[in-house]
Amino acid sequence: MNEERKLIVSSSPHIRTPRGTQAIMLDVIIALMPALVAAVIFFGVKALVVTAVSVVSCVVFEFGYRKLMKKPDSCKDLSAVVTGLLLAYCLPYTFPWWAVVIGAFFSIVLVKQLYGGIGKNIWNPALAGRAFLLISYAVLMTTWSDGPDAATFATPLASLHAGQLVPGGMNALWDMFIGNIGGSFGEVSALALLLGGAWLVYRKVISLRIPVFYVGTVAVLTLIFSRGNNHILWMLQNVLSGGLLLGAIFMATDYCTSPVTPKGQMIFGVGCGLLTVLIRYFGGYPEGVSFAILIMNCCTWLIDQHTAPRRFGVVGKKSKKEDAKA
């Protein structure tokens, strides 16, 4: 009996969490669904088409590149699907399909796979893809409507960038909260994004550190340096407009491109908030979220190196000296 039995011998531990990479990515996809529903409600089926094109092309590029380079397939981890969704969410619903494919190629092949694939890239693929499209197709990227009422669809960000409160007072604020405004179709509904964020926190996919410090920094800065006479309204409109919540909840928390240390994540969040406000106030573009996160992505390694957790058993200043000696 003993001779024929084959037993595995490996190093401990012998049990593993049921939650692998795929399960985590699936949770992110689930968390992104409310925003898609909101997009379809406010922009119609076209938003769904843009999303589908983006997701399919991201997965195809991921599969094709790994196949071509004879690397093990990585489509099963679902990270390409997440990138596809996030890239689409940063686009106007009127965006042409061929440009979506170009954006997906840039995101997956140039930003993600050329650096070694999941876990190795420096910049968030979806955001880098968006930045690329914004530079290459500026007009298409800022056309918020295909109808004759384009003028009424000026985004809240445009008026904030001009230093003016979004007209409409509390009603406008409510529209901004539920997503009845112009903008990239995945970013408009704060409600849907917050629901998704709650799911991610509940499932322990992300910690609150980055989103809270990011949004908190923006809130504090816009409250202190408020333009217009209603400081609170100015702050709330800044928090609810543009890609801030989408960025803070889904993009800045991207595992691969944000710090891994708890302290580092807080610093990262503050940095993103600071840059976002600087760009919104003084930059040429009305929106600063994507560039703020991309710039902070560059600092991730640096932040990680300087925010190591305190060594267990070493307390106080005296021990720091001992550490240095060691």
Add this chain to the structure above:
Amino acid sequence: MLFKSHGGVHPNDMKAPANEAEISTIPQPPQVVIPMSQHIGAPCTPLVAVGDEVKLGQKIGEAKAPVSAPIHASVSGKVVAIEPHLNNLGNMVTSVVIENDFKDTPAETMVPASAEALESPEQIADIVREAGIVGMGGATFPTAFKITSGWGKVDTVIINGAECEPYINSDYRTMVEHPDDLLKGIQLIMKACKVDKAYFGIELNKKFAIDLLNIKGGAKAMGIEIVPLKCQYPQGAEKTLIKTVTGREVPPGGLPASVGCSVFNAFTAYSVYKACYEGWPAIERVVTVAGSAIAEPKNVKVRVGTPMQWVFEQTGGFAKEPWKIIMGGPMMGMAQYDLEVPCGKGTASLLAFAADEDKTVENPVCIRCGQCIDACPMNLQPIFMYMYEEKDDVEMLQKLNIMDCVECGSCSYICPGRLHLTHAFKTGKAKVQAYQAALKAKEEAEKAKAEAAAGEAPAEEKKEEK
């Protein structure tokens, strides 16, 4: 969460259904294989020869070194061989093989200690040493040495009843079925350590035991404070437990005694009771037999030296084809490939898993989620340690304090990319040790060379003088 306290993971504790199973006895095996090294420290030399008749509890192995523990016959019968046998760590160790005569004829030494002996710390420590008691949680550090080396330094005794590893119930069942004996054992340890206060840490999934020891056992009146612990692995790791119970942090590379603490496993305390009040040396241990391949999870009394195969056969065998068999807990236990390996003093559980537990992947990939950093109870950064271990960068490994790693397995458990983190750190620590040894050897060689040169120089001078 926002300011989450650091470290730990929450695996499903899998205590049911064995936590409801009373400790039972299984028939003794026809033959026991008793390894001469079942503890940290010097291995024992056999005191018997092939052909000798031995009695139950008779001392059959001893070492003269201070850090060691004698070994006793776990059955009565005849020594049929003294030869190397595979042990649970995968090493061949000299073992005494005894053919069981099934009579359990007790040795003359198996008598309870006198009442006055139990009043003296020195004498209790002697009894504990003679009984071969070691850390029964699996660390197997000789208990008597822990007691005596702590004199003058230790002000707090902590009893570890966390039993934070999934599946294991042997300590829990002991608490529930022998609460008074256990508390008496703790009192003896307190006396031996010359302190009058002990904390008994028990995880909250053992609420029944907490209440039982408090209410029926009257722990408080005996100076024993039961500390309910949050269920979180590795709550029972020595340094973590000390931190949770007293707030003190054992410095890197330090021993618990350096912060005035001494930690004993709950079953160790029970073994101390057995040795002092009943004269039983460490020859029997409660073992939880569980896992997805096991037909019926149980807690059984197992004599030291019983082959695993026998225990599995006598507890109902396998329901599914086992894929992995582990001696010890699922987080830190050792996977076994030969079922003839005997159970030792520190064997708290035997687990058999079916192949559906396999979560390894062909291409483990780090997705930089940072959960390993959140999970590490020692505040290390497994993600970076892994990178440098792969690159053999010993200096960076030292900078990242890899030697602080307690190999608890939390990082590997939580890793969604299924990286073999803990394994990498075990090899990484070995690399650092080898590097440090080489550095020291080189320094010594240079020093010797310099001394030799210095020695030659005066000699030459003398020659010139002549």
